[in-house]
Amino acid sequence: MNVYLFFRRFLCVIFFLFTVPFYTKSHAQDNQGYWLLEDYLEMHPEQVKISDRFVSRVRSTALAFSKHQQDSTKVLIVYPGLQVSDYWRRSVASFEGRMRELNIDYELSSHFTKAGSDIELQGKLLGQSRGNPPDFLIFTLDATRHKGMIDRIISTDETQVILQNITSPIKAFEKKQPLLYVGFDHGIGARILAERYKSEYPAGANYAILYGTQGYVSSLRGDVFYHEMSQHLNSKLLGSYYVDFDREKAYRATLELLREHPDLDFIYACSTDIAIGAIDALKETGRLRQVKVNGWGGGSEELSAIEKGLMDFTVMRMNDDNGVAMAEAIKSVLEGKEAHVPVVFSGDFRTVDQETTSERLLLWRSDAFRYSD
Template identity: 50%
Template sequence: MISSSVLADLHLKEYWMVDEFFKANPEQLERSEAFNLRVQSQPKRLINNTDSARILVIYPGLQTSDYWRRSIHAFEHRLKQLGIRYQLDVHFTKPGSDLNLQAKLLTQSLGDTTDYLVFTLDAIKHQKLIEQVKHQTQTKIILQNITTPLRAFSKQQPFLYVGFDHAIGTQLLVQEYQTRFPQGANYGILFGTQGYVSKIRGGLFESQMRAAHNFHLKDSYYVDFDRAKAKAATLQLIKDHHQPDASADTNAGTHTNKLDFIYATSTDIALGALDALKELGLEQDIQINGWGGGSSELNSLKAKELSFTVMRMNDDNGVAMAEAIGLDLLGKSDQVPTIYSGSFRLVDQTIKPKQLNRFESRAFRYSNLSSETH
C-alpha cells in the first residue's frame, strides 16, 4: 500500500488508492472480483433489452498510443455481443490539453439526451466538468483511465471507474529497474502534463526510486505526452548529463556523468525518447521503458529498441464498460463495482514469440478484429 506520507508529497490525498478503497469497502472488493469473472467470461446475451443506450465518449485519443482506439473497438464489440442497442457519439481530443474543447463538447452533446458519458479525469478542470454533469443531468458517468475514486465525491461516486491502475503499473516498472540496476543508476524522467497521470506514473516512480539505494535523478521534464517534445527533452537530457566515457564512482556504484536509463510515462513519450537515442546512436546504451504495451511499443520491443514495458490486457476495459451498462439496463446496477482495474504483464526483449502472441491474443481479443488498429 502507498503510504499516506507519499500520497501527501504527491498531492494525491484527495484520491482513494485501489487497495485503500477496497480495505475500507470490503463489499466493493467482492463485487469487483465477481464482476471480473463477467469480463473474463464469454458474453451472455441480454434478454428484454428494447431501449437504445445513448452513449457519449470523449477521449484524449489523438496520440500514437492505440489504447483509446482499442478501447472503443472492444467496447462496441462487447455491446453487440450482449445484444445492447446503442447510439455512440465519439470525440477524440489531444491528451493533456483541449480542455476547453472537451467542455464545449460536453455542453453541446449532453443535455438530457445522453444515458452514459465515458470521460477521463486528469486535471482539476475535468473534476469541475464531471461535477457539472452530475448535478445537472441524469447521465451516468464512466471515468476511463482512472481507478482511484475521488474522496470529494463521497457516496455520490460516478457509475464506474475503469482502466489499469497507474500505481500498480508503476510499481512493476520500479521493481524491474531496481532488478536491472542492483548497484543503483543515474536516470531521467519524462513526465506528461502536470496532472493526475503524471503524478501517479512519474511522481510515484520518483518517490520509490528516491527511497532506494544509489538511484540518482539527474533531470526531469514535462513534455505534454507529445512525441516531438519528448525527443527534444531527451536530446537536452543527454547533452547535459551523459558522458559515456566518464570514470566510475565506486562509492555510488554508478557512473556520475552517465545516464543509465530514461523513465517514460507514456507510449508517445517513450517513442520520442527512442527517436532521440536513435539519432545519437545511443539506443543500446541507455534503457527506456514503455507504458501500456500497445502495438507500437510491442513492435519496438521486437526490434530490440524499447527495453521493456508494462502491457495492459487492453480490451478488458472496453469489455468492463459494456458489461456495466448491460447490468444497469437489466436493473442490476448493484452488481457494478465502483472500480474495475485490469491486469498487466511485464514484457521485455527476451520474451518468447509464442508467449507474446498469447499476451496479444488476450489483450487485443476484440480490438484486433478491427483493421483500424493494425
C-alpha cells in the same frame, strides 16, 4: 559530429528552451484529491466481493441482454485518442464488440481529442451533451479542470458517468461517485517498472523521468515510480520534465537530458508517445544502446519497438478488458442491477521485454486484443 546533426540538435535545444515550458517536479505524491485503489478498498471492504464477481464477468463469455429496449441506449465517448498509443482506439473497439455480443441496442457518438491539451474542446463537447444528454458518458479525468466538468454531470440523474483510465476514486465525488472507474492502475504499473529497473541496476542508477501533463496520470505513473526508486540504494534522479504526452516534446527534452547528463543510465517514460519521442532522440545521438527506455501500456507501437530492439521493456495492459468492463456495467444498469457494478475495475498487466518469446507474446496479444485486433 556531422555539422548538420550538430546544428539540428542545437536548434532543437534552443527551440525547446524558448517555446516549450518544462518544470522540475517536486516529487511529493499529489494524491490528496483521490484515494489510491488499495486504500479505497480497505475503506470499503464490501467492494472486494463485488469487484471479484464483476472481474469474472469481464473475463467470461458474454451473456446476452434479454430485456426489451424501447429506445436505443445513447452513449457519448470523449477520449484523448489523438496520440501514438492505440489504447483509446482499442477501448472503443472492444466496447462496441462486447455491446454487440450482449445484444444491446445502442447509439454511439465518439470524439477523439489531443492528450493533455484539448481541455477547451473537451469542455465544449461535454457542454453540448448537456443540451441533449446521453444515457452514458465515457470520459477520462486527468487535468484539474476535468473535475468541475464531471461534477456538474454526476450531480444530475440524466446521465451515468464512466471514467476511463482512472482507478483511484476522487474524494470530491464521494457523496455520489460515477457509475464506474475503469482502467489499469497507474500506481501498480509504476511499481512493476520500478522493480524491473531495480533488477536491471542492482547497484543503483542515474535516471530521469519524463512526465505527461500535470495531473492525475503523471502523479501516479511518475511520482509513485520516483518514490519506489528513492528507496533503491545509490539511485539518483538527474532530471524530470513535463512533456504533455507529446512525442516531439519528449524528443527535445531527451536531447536536453543527454546534453546535461552524459552519465544517464535510463529514462522512465510515462506513456507510449513519450517513450517513442525519447527513442527518437537516443537513435539520433547514437545513445540507444547506453540509455534504457521503458514503454507504458504495451500497445502495438511499443510491442513493435521491443521486437526491433528499440525499447527495452514495458508493462502490457490486458487492453480490451477495459471496453468489456464498460459494456458489462451498462448491461447491469439496463437490467436494474447497478449494485452489481463495482466502483472500480482495474485490469491486469504483463511484463514484456526483448526476451519474451513469440509464443508467449502471441498468447498475451490474443487475450489483450481479443476484440480490437
